Amino acid sequence: MSILVFAEHDNSTLKADTLKTVAAAQAIGGDIHLLVAGSNCQAVAQEAAKTNGVSKVLVADNAAYEYQLAENISLLVTELAGDYDHILATALTTGKNFMPRVAALLDVAQISDIIAVESADTFVRPIYAGNAIATVQSLDSKKVITVRPTGFDAVAADGSAEIVSLDTVTDAGISAHVSDQLSESERPELGAADVVISGGRGMQNGDNFKLLEGIADKLGAAIGASRAAVDAGFVPNDMQVGQTGKIVAPDLYIAVGISGAIQHLAGMKDSKIIVAINKDAEAPIFQVADYGIVGDLFDVLPELEAKL
Amino acid sequence: MKVLVPIKRVIDYNVKVRVKADHSNVDLANVKMAINPFCEIAVEEAVRLKEAGIATEVITVSIGDKSCQEQLRTALALGADRAIQIETDENLDALNIAKLLQKIVEQEQPQLVILGKQSIDSDNNQTGQMLAALTGMPQGTFASEVKVEGDKVNVTREVDSGLQTVALNLPAIVTTDLRLNEPRYAKLPNIMKAKRKPLVVMPAADFGIDLRPRSTLLKVTPPAERQAGIIVDSVDTLIEKLKNEAKVIS
Ligand SMILES: Cc1cc2nc3c(=O)[nH]c(=O)nc-3n(C[C@H](O)[C@H](O)[C@H](O)COP(=O)(O)OP(=O)(O)OC[C@H]3O[C@@H](n4cnc5c(N)ncnc54)[C@H](O)[C@@H]3O)c2cc1C
Ligand SMILES: Cc1cc2nc3c(=O)[nH]c(=O)nc-3n(C[C@H](O)[C@H](O)[C@H](O)COP(=O)(O)OP(=O)(O)OC[C@H]3O[C@@H](n4cnc5c(N)ncnc54)[C@H](O)[C@@H]3O)c2cc1C
Numbered sequence: 001m002s003i004l005v006f007a008e009h010d011n012s013t014l015k016a017d018t019l020k021t022v023a024a025a026q027a028i029g030g031d032i033h034l035l036v037a038g039s040n041c042q043a044v045a046q047e048a049a050k051t052n053g054v055s056k057v058l059v060a061d062n063a064a065y066e067y068q069l070a071e072n073i074s075l076l077v078t079e080l081a082g083d084y085d086h087i088l089a090t091a092l093t094t095g096k097n098f099m100p101r102v103a104a105l106l107d108v109a110q111i112s113d114i115i116a117v118e119s120a121d122t123f124v125r126p127i128y129a130g131n132a133i134a135t136v137q138s139l140d141s142k143k144v145i146t147v148r149p150t151g152f153d154a155v156a157a158d159g160s161a162e163i164v165s166l167d168t169v170t171d172a173g174i175s176a177h178v179s180d181q182l183s184e185s186e187r188p189e190l191g192a193a194d195v196v197i198s199g200g201r202g203m204q205n206g207d208n209f210k211l212l213e214g215i216a217d218k219l220g221a222a223i224g225a226s227r228a229a230v231d232a233g234f235v236p237n238d239m240q241v242g243q244t245g246k247i248v249a250p251d252l253y254i255a256v257g258i259s260g261a262i263q264h265l266a267g268m269k270d271s272k273i274i275v276a277i278n279k280d281a282e283a284p285i286f287q288v289a290d291y292g293i294v295g296d297l298f299d300v301l302p303e304l305e306a307k308l
Numbered sequence: 309m310k311v312l313v314p315i316k317r318v319i320d321y322n323v324k325v326r327v328k329a330d331h332s333n334v335d336l337a338n339v340k341m342a343i344n345p346f347c348e349i350a351v352e353e354a355v356r357l358k359e360a361g362i363a364t365e366v367i368t369v370s371i372g373d374k375s376c377q378e379q380l381r382t383a384l385a386l387g388a389d390r391a392i393q394i395e396t397d398e399n400l401d402a403l404n405i406a407k408l409l410q411k412i413v414e415q416e417q418p419q420l421v422i423l424g425k426q427s428i429d430s431d432n433n434q435t436g437q438m439l440a441a442l443t444g445m446p447q448g449t450f451a452s453e454v455k456v457e458g459d460k461v462n463v464t465r466e467v468d469s470g471l472q473t474v475a476l477n478l479p480a481i482v483t484t485d486l487r488l489n490e491p492r493y494a495k496l497p498n499i500m501k502a503k504r505k506p507l508v509v510m511p512a513a514d515f516g517i518d519l520r521p522r523s524t525l526l527k528v529t530p531p532a533e534r535q536a537g538i539i540v541d542s543v544d545t546l547i548e549k550l551k552n553e554a555k556v557i558s
Contacts, residue, residue: 010469067472067474069474070437070440070447070449071446071447074441092468093450093465093466093467093468094467094468096433096449096450097437097447097449097450098437099437100402100433100434100435100436100437100438100441101437101438101440101441101447102441103403103434103438103441104403104406104437104438104439104441104442105441107403108403108522109401109402109403109522109523110402110403110432110434110438111523112431112432112433112434113431113433122526126431126531127334127429127430127431127528128319128325128334128428128429128431129428129431130531131324131325131326131530131531132325132327132334132528132529132530132531133528133529133530133531134525134527134528135525135526135527135528135529136523136524136525136526137523137524137526138522138523139521139522139523139524140522140523172446174444174445174446174476174477175446175447175474175475175476175477176474176475177472177473177474177475178462178473178474178475179472179473180469180470180471180472180473181470181471181472181473182469182470182471183469183470191468195556195557219557227486230486230487231486231487236470236471237452237466237470237471237485237487238466238467238468238469238470243428243431244346244425244426244428244485244486246468251556252550252554252556252557262324263321263428269534272554272556273550273554273556274534274537275546275550281539286536286539287534287536288534288536289536289537290537290538290554291537291538291539291540291546291549291550291554292537292538292539292540293539293540293542293543293546294539300543303543304543304546304547307543307544307547308547308557
């Protein structure tokens with residue numbers, strides 16, 4: 001069997017989650033190739049070539065792929081698909097955007113967000129905000145799959161794959177990139193951090209998120225938020241943890257002023273240790289927390305920062 | 309221009325679903341159902357485009373059994389002009405849903421199709437992108453802003469690293485994210501009026517498409533439950549526990 005894995009990157013570095021998607025490919029079993037599609041992305045290809053278990057890195061380096069527009073990337077992947085039994089991408093916003101397009105062009109279903117591999121055609125995925133776990137067998141000859149990174153442990157970066165340049169250019173010509181408004185942060189990425197501290201509506205405003213920053217600095221943590229905090233404009237959208245935001249499973253997750261709605265829990269309940277700080281002893285977040293503090297966050301946070 | 313809004317009937321978002329004892333599926337008997345929240349945002353966006361004089365007609369469509377007419381009526385009460393139910397008792401997967409929607413797109417020739425980014429039951433996040441591929445249209449997924457300008461639509465998308473804006477040739481597909489708008493509540497007179505708006509039913513079988521299932525659901529199990537832990541009485545105890553018991557900080 002042969003498997004094509006789409007590499008997540010920003011044209012300069014490979015996203016660590018790609019190594020988890022390769023782990024899913026290894027669980028399926030077969031010859032694994034990585035596709036690096038971007039513009040001026042040779043450094044990514046070099047990095048990708050070190051991924052353990054990968055025999056070949058295909059590089060499509062062209063301006064048409066710079067912003068990984070779904071219209072163009074899906075044509076490229078569909079063109080390559082003939083050689084593969086499985087096509088995998090990470091269930092992040094890039095993969096979620098273009099992969100169903102690939103599936104439809106190939107006339108196959110997509111299995112979204114798998115967290116485990118049972119066999120080459122049977123996969124496990126959460127449904128209903130993680131309140132049920134479905135085991136699904138694909139009946140299609142080609143499997144198009146997105147992989148939830150929290151389900152798999154990253155493979156090592158100690159390999160040496162062959163790098164092959166592709167010269168096909170697929171430009172659908174129906175969409176264009178206009179602009180980006182990227183969130184800059186010195187902190188680790190939410191998906192990659194060992195510690196995440198998140199604030200909810202209880203934070204009251206964006207300025208108060210500074211109370212989380214001092215603690216995050218001491219713990220090397222990423223900062224997240226509930227939907228309510230994002231909707232209220234306290235923090236940007238890319239900080240939302242949950243069913244319809246980012247899924248995280250760090251060693252330590254600290255929920256501050258978050259009630260614990262099922263949609264929020266869906267994004268963090270696989271964390272190893274959960275700490276909740278909430279003034280309402282009845283808040284549902286305490287039902288999943290290993291350690292809880294019932295108290296006012298405006299008292300607890302400064303004390304925690306001082307004592308860490 | 310016409311705007312088409314496909315909507316899905318799903319479990320109400322406040323309900324925590326239970327798995328059936330025989331692990332064949334989830335138990336939806338007597339569970340409160342509603343319009344998928346992302347679809348509600350899609351309807352709202354289409355209605356706002358009409359109110360702004362950009363859209364001329366808002367058509368909503370749902371694929372499902374008779375019960376999804378309830379959600380179609382809700383969409384009509386929120387301001388859609390007419391509704392189509394594609395009737396089927398099957399639980400069709402996203403590819404087949406997209407194939408049926410493609411037929412409606414061919415019939416109605418909308419300039420914009422607005423869908424939810426994901427349904428909160430299957431959490432698939434596929435249908436809009438698949439419909440875009442089948443119709444050859446560009447797609448603006450996870451939209452937090454939609455601006456129609458001439459023969460193009462600019463869509464600002466919520467992506468992992470922040471926001472990205474793309475320009476798409478019309479006709480185009482948009483899928484909604486949470487920040488696109490805040491849907492209105494249907495007012496009683498509009499709920500009454502919605503009862504008289506046109507709703508046509510078309511059997512899925514009449515479209516002559518191969519709708520065979522592409523996957524088999526082998527089982528559905530409950531997730532591993534977390535046990536509630538302890539309430540600690542002070543920040544000092546918390547730090548001590550995190551260091552010595554959980555060993556997650558040093
Ligand atoms: C389609 C859909 C998708 C959704 N997706 C997501 C998602 O991905 N992620 C997500 O998070 N939500 C999501 N939600 C929203 C979710 O249902 C909840 O509304 C949301 O998580 C609530 O956020 P919160 O806990 O911050 O706010 P609230 O529920 O208002 O809770 C605030 C908490 O702060 C506590 N508090 C207040 N002041 C203090 C203080 N001074 N000290 C200590 N504690 C204090 C209160 O006791 C309360 O428990 C979604 C909803 C829908 C319908
Ligand atoms: C527990 C469970 C078991 C299932 N088992 C099977 C199975 O064994 N076989 C099988 O084939 N399917 C099965 N399904 C159905 C399938 O997963 C979905 O219902 C189907 O894929 C339809 O869309 P989606 O939820 O994937 O849409 P998504 O791509 O998540 O939804 C995005 C948007 O697409 C539009 N949309 C989606 N569905 C419709 C619709 N019906 N009508 C109009 N617009 C729509 C809406 O705008 C929606 O916001 C099952 C679903 C569940 C929850």
